[in-house]
Every structure is written in structure tokens, then in C-alpha cells.
Amino acid sequence: QKEVEQDPGPLSVPEGAIVSLNCTYSNSAFQYFMWYRQYSRKGPELLMYTYSSGNKEDGRFTAQVDKSSKYISLFIRDSQPSDSATYLCAMTEGSSYKLIFGSGTRLLVRP
Amino acid sequence: SQTIHQWPATLVQPVGSPLSLECTVEGTSNPNLYWYRQAAGRGLQLLFYSVGIGQISSEVPQNLSASRPQDRQFILSSKKLLLSDSGFYLCAWSVVPTGEKLFFGSGTQLSVL
Numbered sequence: 009q010k011e012v013e014q015d016p017g018p019l020s021v022p023e024g025a026i027v028s029l030n031c032t033y034s035n036s037a038f039q040y041f042m043w044y045r046q047y048s049r050k051g052p053e054l055l056m057y058t059y060s061s062g063n064k065e066d067g068r069f070t071a072q073v074d075k076s077s078k079y080i081s082l083f084i085r086d087s088q089p090s091d092s093a094t095y096l097c098a099m100t101e102g103s104s105y106k107l108i109f110g111s112g113t114r115l116l117v118r119p
Numbered sequence: 120s121q122t123i124h125q126w127p128a129t130l131v132q133p134v135g136s137p138l139s140l141e142c143t144v145e146g147t148s149n150p151n152l153y154w155y156r157q158a159a160g161r162g163l164q165l166l167f168y169s170v171g172i173g174q175i176s177s178e179v180p181q182n183l184s185a186s187r188p189q190d191r192q193f194i195l196s197s198k199k200l201l202l203s204d205s206g207f208y209l210c211a212w213s214v215v216p217t218g219e220k221l222f223f224g225s226g227t228q229l230s231v232l
Contacts, residue, residue: 012162042220051125051209051223052163096162098221105151105170105213106178107221111162 011035014097014110022118027084031097031110034078038099038108041073043082046094046112055095056082087117121146125210125224132231138183138197140227142210145191150212152193153221154185157207169193205231 014031021027029043040059044052056071058064058080064071070083080099084091097110125142132138144150151170155163165178167185175185182201186194193210210224 014162044223049207049226049228051211051226052221054220054222057220105153105168105176106165107163109162 011108012097012099012110015113016111018114018116020116020118021087023087023089025087025117027082027087027091027115027117029082029084029095029097029113029115031080031099032078033080033099033108035099035101035108036075036078037101039102040100041071041080042098042107043069043071044096044098044109046096048093052096084115087115089117089119091115092117121212121222123210123212123222123224125227127227128225129228130230132200132229134202134231135199138195138200138204138229140195140208140210140229142193142195142224143191144193144212147191147212147214149190150214152187152191153211153213154183154193154195155209155211155223157209157226159206163209167195200231202231205229 012033043056045055046052058071061073061075068085072081094112094114096112098107100107122145153168154166157163169175169187183197208227211221213221
């Protein structure tokens with residue numbers, strides 16, 4: 009079993025839709041959770057960073073962490089074609105230098 | 120502000136040839152530095168990380184090596200490339216001591232033929 013599971017997609021939605029991206033994990037020691045956005049043939053860009061359970065909002069993006077269920081989500085409101093990219097979740101114990109990444113979900117927002 | 124430079128963007132190399140990919144960070148001191156590889160449709164695999172000059176930790180035994188000759192310079196090398204070394208290579212840095220947030224370079228697409 010992988011430490012971090014992420015549906016690879018692709019996920020295709022119409023412009024303006026609410027998008028939900030999810031990851032599950034097995035290591036209860038993970039404390040820090042991140043979402044990265046990666047455009048084709050580019051380096052990942054840090055979108056959201058959370059530490060505690062609950063929600064964190066930044067513009068159209070909301071990151072949600074449920075440590076009891078070992079489940080994290082990224083919600084994108086009013087999705088735009090420019091949001092089309094691969095979204096990677098990542099997490100770490102904090103005491104480790106090693107981030108564990110999900111395999112990424114490819115998102116396509118149709119105009 | 121901090122920036123990370125990685126080059127080249129694209130590289131095509133024959134099997135058995137050597138490799139040298141370079142990464143430099145500006146605007147910060149004593150960063151943690153990382154090399155990741157991303158295979159098509161897969162997640163990021165940590166290859167090496169460094170917490171200081173000359174300090175290299177290897178995550179996956181393989182045909183590659185890394186060096187950190189200067190505080191903000193990280194080099195990925197191979198003496199003889201294999202077909203399986205093809206992939207998208209990413210350099211990244213993080214701030215000491217937290218280390219949780221990684222900032223990535225633009226990547227190098229390596230094709231070994």
C-alpha cells in the first residue's frame with residue numbers, strides 16, 4: 009500500500025464548476041500537508057500549506073485536512089481554464105526532510 | 120526574493136554518456152537542497168537531499184550521484200547513463216529549519232536514447 013493515494017484522473021469539468029481533489033494517507037505521523045500545482049513540463053508550484061485539521065482558504069482555493077480520517081482535500085471554486093494542470097498532494101512528518109507526494113490528479117477545465 | 124535556477128531545460132543523451140545537471144539558489148543562505156525525479160504520470164521520487172556543503176543523503180540506490188560544492192549549488196551527475204535514467208528531473212530548496220515547504224526549479228527533461 010502506498011503511503012499517499014491520489015486518484016490520477018483526468019478530471020474534466022466545465023468552467024465555473026467547483027472542483028474537489030483528494031488524497032488519502034496511511035501514516036498517522038504526517039503533520040504538514042501541501043498542495044502543489046504543476047503545469048505541463050514545469051516545476052510544481054506550492055499552492056496551499058496546512059498544519060492542523062480543518063479548513064484553510066486562499067482566494068478560490070480551500071484546503072481541508074481531516075487527520076482522524078487521514079484524508080485531505082483541495083477545493084477550487086469558480087474553476088477557470090487556467091486551472092488546468094496536475095495537482096499533487098504532499099505531506100511530511102515535520103521532523104523529516106522527506107516529503108511524500110501523491111501521484112497527482114490531472115485536471116482539465118473546459119471553456 | 121528567493122529564486123532557483125535549473126538548467127538545461129531539455130537534454131538528449133546517448134546511453135553510456137555522462138550527465139551533469141546544475142541547480143543554484145539565490146536570495147537565501149544554507150538552504151536544504153533536493154533532487155527529485157518524476158516519471159511520466161507518476162509522483163515525485165526523492166533522489167538526494169543535502170543539508171549543507173558536502174553533506175549528501177541518498178534516498179534511492181542508483182546510477183546517479185549528487186554533490187554540493189557550494190552553499191547554494193547542487194549538482195546531479197552520472198558517469199554512464201542508462202535508458203532507465205530518462206525522466207523529468209527537478210531541483211528544489213527549502214528553508215532551514217522548518218523544511219516543510221519545497222520550492223521547485225523549472226525542471227530538466229532528460230531523454231536517454
